[in-house]
C-alpha cells in the first residue's frame with residue numbers, strides 16, 4: 001500500500017513520474033494507453049481554456065477568475081480515480097478535474113461570467129457548485145459521504161481545498177467528523193504554496209499538511225502534485241479505501257500556482273521570479289508529455305493537433321456561454337431560499353424599479 005509506504009511523519013513524499021518523464025521502478029500504475037491519452041488531452045484542454053479565461057477577463061468578457069495553470073495534475077489525477085457517481089466537491093481552482101468528471105467547459109465559463117446557471121450540471125454528473133468561502137465545502141463533502149454511508153451506497157466524495165483552507169475551522173471539523181464516523185471521503189489539499197500572498201509556512205507549524213490526518217485517526221499521504229501518475233495512484237488507493245468502508249484519507253498535493261491568485265492579483269509583488277522559474281521546470285504537462293513520447297504514443301504532430309482541437313473546443317464553449325440567455329433580476333433572488341423572506345422581496349422590487357427590468 002502506497003499509503004503505508006509513504007508516511008508523511010517519516011518525511012516521505014510519493015513521486016512516480018519524475019521531472020525528466022521517467023517513472024520510478026515498481027510504482028507505475030500501468031494505465032491503459034487510452035486512459036493516459038485522455039488524461040493528457042484533458043490537461044491540454046485545461047491549459048488552453050485557463051489561458052483563454054484570463055484573456056476574456058482582461059477583455060471584460062468574464063468576471064474575476066482564479067487560474068489553475070500548474071495545478072492540472074493535482075486535480076485530474078484524483079478525477080481519474082473517481083467513478084462518475086462519486087461526488088466531486090471543489091473550491092474554485094479545479095477546472096481540469098471538472099472536465100475529466102464530465103462537467104462541460106461551457107458551464108464553467110458561464111459560471112465565471114457571473115451566471116449561476118453555470119452551476120447547473122448534467123443530471124448524471126455528481127458535483128457541487130464552486131465554494132468560494134474558503135474551506136466551507138469540506139463539511140458539505142463529509143455530510144454527503146456520511147449520507148451515502150447511512151443509505152448503504154458505495155459512493156465516495158472527493159473534496160478539494162487549498163493550503164489556506166487547512167487553516168479554517170471547517171477543515172478541522174470536517175476531518176474530525178469524517179474520522180469519527182469513518183466517512184467515505186477523500187480530502188485533497190492542493191498545497192500550491194500560497195493563500196493569495198500568504199506563504200504556506202505561515203499556515204501551520206507542522207512540516208506537512210498530510211500528517212494532520214494522523215491526529216484525526218486516518219492516514220495522510222504527501223504526493224508530488226505535479227506528477228499525474230502519483231496523484232492518480234494515491235487517489236485510487238484512497239478512493240478504494242473509502243469505498244470499502246475503511247474511511248477517509250487526506251492527500252496533500254505538493255504543487256505550485258504558476259499564475260496569479262485571481263485576475264485581481266499580481267503575484268510578482270510577493271513572489272520571487274527565481275521561485276517561479278524553478279517551478280516552471282516542474283510543469284506537469286511537460287513531464288507527462290515526455291513520458292508519453294518515450295512510450296511511443298505521442299509526438300509533435302499529435303501535440304499540435306491536440307492543441308488545435310482544444311482551441312476549437314474552447315472557442316465553441318465561449319461562444320455558447322456568451323450566447324446563453326442572461327439571468328433576470330428575479331433569478332438573483334429566487335434561488336437563494338425555497339421561500340423568499342420579506343426583506344428579499346422588498347430588495348427585488350426595489351431593484352426592479354431602479355433598473356426598470358422585470359424578471360421572468
Ligand SMILES: Cc1ncc(C[n+]2csc(CCOP(=O)(O)OP(=O)(O)O)c2C)c(N)n1
Nearest residue numbers: 093132133134162163164165192194195196
Ligand atoms: C472564509 C473566507 N475567508 C477569506 C476569503 C478570501 N480568500 C479567497 S481565496 C483565499 C486564499 C485561499 O488560499 P488556499 O486555500 O490556499 O487556496 P488557493 O487560492 O491557493 O487555491 C482567501 C483568503 C474567502 N473567500 N473565504
